[in-house]
Amino acid sequence: MTKIIAVHSYKGGTGKTSMSVNLAATFVKMGKKVCIFDLDFRAPSLFAILKTQDVENWFNDYLNNTCDIDKTLVDMSSKITGPGKFYSCLANPATEAIRDMSSKDRKWEMHALGRLLALKDSLLKNDKFDYLIFDTSPGLQYSSINAIVAADFVIVATTGDRSDVDGTKRMLLELYNLFEKKTGLVLNKVLDPSITAKKTEMQNRIKNDYQVPLLGIMPCFCEILRNEGNLIFVQDKPDHPFTKILAEMAKKIEKDEIA
16 A cells, blocks of 8 residues: 655646645545645745644754654644544745755755655554655755655646646656656646546556556646635535545545556
8 A cells, every 4th residue: 555655746836735735635534644744845835835833843853863753743633624634744934944955965865865764664654654745846856856765656746838748758757767656647737628528548648648647637726726725625625626536536546546
């Protein structure tokens, strides 16, 4: 069963973070114990989306080896209606912290990878988490590469933007093939609604173009864009098509039906 999921993209603006948060909430509604991690150290945003205050220890502190991972976890289960448990582990949004994380050397990056890999024992094995979801930074930052290496499954979010399509293809070919990670692609913010009715055709096209399976097709919902991250959509809009598509994606991941 997949345990660590990294959500990645070639560029910003693909809806990657919204997908990460709402996928985590979907698993919680399925009765899973989940923790979402902010690995976008250059532009942290989960603290704002989750409206988290009074954080004593950040994920930065764990990677810097100044605290144990359990000190960084924030219990957010009250935000989601469901039988599961919801935790977050947040990146420090302070300018000084962003500058510090941007200046790390190769030796520190390798140490940070070791700390990420250690989560398989500390959280998955000992604390009985079902899923850890890594919301990564876009592109090829060290934190994203480390997240991909540590993950059991990678979701790549892309859009129909030409630069995004070309960049995503190149990234999958040049980077993902090196790590041989199980990967599923989500075509997000689709403007043509007829595409969603041609799933078999799109699956074949995605596999041919990107060399990875299609996990899901997400239409461009104006109400999600207007939301601007002010609510967890699957919690507040349980009957919305976005919520239902995410539930289908979560079931595919849970049952390991991505091929």
